[in-house]
Amino acid sequence: DLSQKLEELQRHYSTLEEQRDHVIASKTGAESKITALEQKEQELQALIQQLSIDLQKVTAETQEKEDVITHLQEKVASLEKRLEQNLSGEEHLQELLKEKTLAEQNLEDTRQQLLAARSSQAKAINTLETRVRELEQTLLWSSSSWSAPRR
Known part of the structure; x- marks a missing residue:
């Protein structure tokens, strides 16, 4: 009867050791997943x-370009007004037309630069948002695999 009791205790001890090893392995796995998360x-x-910084930069650049566009539009309006008032001298008229053309070209160049900057920043933001979604998916996957029951 004593030997039977001893065998039963040894089996119970072995089972407890296995359970302890499993708990230790689970704890180690959980710790590594927590570190990864x-x-x-x-x-x-x-x-x-970084997205926030990029957005601030884009906002500042956009405001600068819009300020330049507004300034150039005001200058074009001023030149057009001067043209309407001074039609007496042919040379003066030609100079004003040149100034107007130059101002319009500067305005168009600035618009193109603004468009290019907006496009470039939109691409950068899309790329970063895609990366964020990928990292979130990885995070969700890691989180769900960590919470899945282990056997």
Whole structure:
């Protein structure tokens, strides 16, 4: 009876050791997943910060370009007004027409630069947003695989 009790205790001890090993392995796995999730969180935070900085830059650049466009439009309007008032001298008229043409060209160049800057920033933002979504998916996958029951 004592030997039977001893065998039962040894089996129970072996089962407890297996359970302990499983718990330790689960704990180690959970810790590594937590570390990975924390790293992903840091990456996402850095990406969000970079997006915010890029957005501020784009906003500032856009405002600058719009200010230049407004200034050039005012100058064109002023030149057109001067043209209407001074039709007496042919040379003066030609100079004003040249100024108007130059101002219109500058306005168009600035518009093109603004359009290019907006397009470039939109592409950059799309790329960064795609990366954020990818990281979020990885984070969700990691999170769901971590919470899945282990056997």
